[in-house]
Amino acid sequence: MGTTVGIFSTSSFFPIPPRLRRVPVRRPFAVAAMGEDPIREWILTEGNATKITRISPVGGGCINSASCYDTDAGSFFVKTNRRIGPSMFEAEALGLGAMFDTQTIRVPRPFKVGSLPTGGSFIIMEFIEFGASRGNQPVLGRKLAEMHKAGKSEKGFGFDVENTIGSTPQINDWSSDWVQFYGERRLGYQLKLALDQYGDRTIYEKGQRLVKNMAPLFENLVIEPCLLHGDLWSGNISSDKNGEPVILDPACYYGHNEAEFGMSWCAGFASAFYDAYFQVIPKQQGYEKRRELYLLYHYLNHYNLFGSGYRSSAMSIIDDYLRMLNA
Numbered sequence: 001m002g003t004t005v006g007i008f009s010t011s012s013f014f015p016i017p018p019r020l021r022r023v024p025v026r027r028p029f030a031v032a033a034m035g036e037d038p039i040r041e042w043i044l045t046e047g048n049a050t051k052i053t054r055i056s057p058v059g060g061g062c063i064n065s066a067s068c069y070d071t072d073a074g075s076f077f078v079k080t081n082r083r084i085g086p087s088m089f090e091a092e093a094l095g096l097g098a099m100f101d102t103q104t105i106r107v108p109r110p111f112k113v114g115s116l117p118t119g120g121s122f123i124i125m126e127f128i129e130f131g132a133s134r135g136n137q138p139v140l141g142r143k144l145a146e147m148h149k150a151g152k153s154e155k156g157f158g159f160d161v162e163n164t165i166g167s168t169p170q171i172n173d174w175s176s177d178w179v180q181f182y183g184e185r186r187l188g189y190q191l192k193l194a195l196d197q198y199g200d201r202t203i204y205e206k207g208q209r210l211v212k213n214m215a216p217l218f219e220n221l222v223i224e225p226c227l228l229h230g231d232l233w234s235g236n237i238s239s240d241k242n243g244e245p246v247i248l249d250p251a252c253y254y255g256h257n258e259a260e261f262g263m264s265w266c267a268g269f270a271s272a273f274y275d276a277y278f279q280v281i282p283k284q285q286g287y288e289k290r291r292e293l294y295l296l297y298h299y300l301n302h303y304n305l306f307g308s309g310y311r312s313s314a315m316s317i318i319d320d321y322l323r324m325l326n327a
């Protein structure tokens, strides 16, 4: 039988919503399957279903296999990965759980993470029926800002676990200093990766020069750590059947709210999105000067993940800043 990941092992951590709550009545065939299939086991016990009526594949993801489990207690969304242990899904569940707890923007509620007996891991979460539209931009902007406002951290900048941005590790060790955190754990990590995997000394050295000289971009700012989705691009933004925005597949950490716009080059945010956002959290002084700095992390990550097509975007941002900062 697959092991379960400690903190997700009881329904009290992610209690089942009333819609899905039922007294479990187990059938003999369900008992017979226990232990061989921890997904089925959870759904038929803590998931409060007595029978699974249909399992259908859900397309769209690149990294994992996804399915919808229809049951007499509602539907569950399940992702499995046959190669990777549960730490990746554990990080996803912690991120989803943190966003869910803000009770602001809609995210799928995570229920359970565990290992598969044949190797690999799984995550079970709330199934969301998506609508046709990508959602209302002003509502998305307002709700995202509300999440940023509500998601506070007492530990500073970082997150309780490492997670991934695409498939690149994202280091989240806590820090009380945002400029240091962003310089070392975000830009510095990606620059080192480019040096190690491509031998790209030019981007590494110029990028490090920027990191050492970027403090003036943050002068006179008070930066409160707030909960970020961390990977907010159009593929991770949807809407439910009522048109409410939904955000998925996060790489959460507590950071400067402006860093959330780092993927704006492929997120399709309209001006109505930004207007609504800044009505809840006003723009800070110097926002425009930092915009490209926050894009840089994601361009570097794309360079590291997908190759040289993204190098020139990253390099020209670095060069522009070095000129602007006389560094």
Ligand SMILES: Nc1ncnc2c1ncn2[C@@H]1O[C@H](COP(=O)(O)OP(=O)(O)OP(=O)(O)O)[C@@H](O)[C@H]1O
Residues within 6 Å of the ligand: 058, 059, 060, 061, 062, 063, 064, 065, 066, 077, 079, 108, 125, 126, 127, 128, 129, 235, 248, 249
């Ligand atoms: N909670 C959910 N309920 C219903 N459908 C979902 C839910 N979460 C994701 N999906 C759908 O399943 C598809 C795959 O999910 P996801 O994108 O999280 O997969 P992945 O392989 O983990 O990630 P990636 O997109 O990075 O490859 C998505 O395109 C989305 O349409």
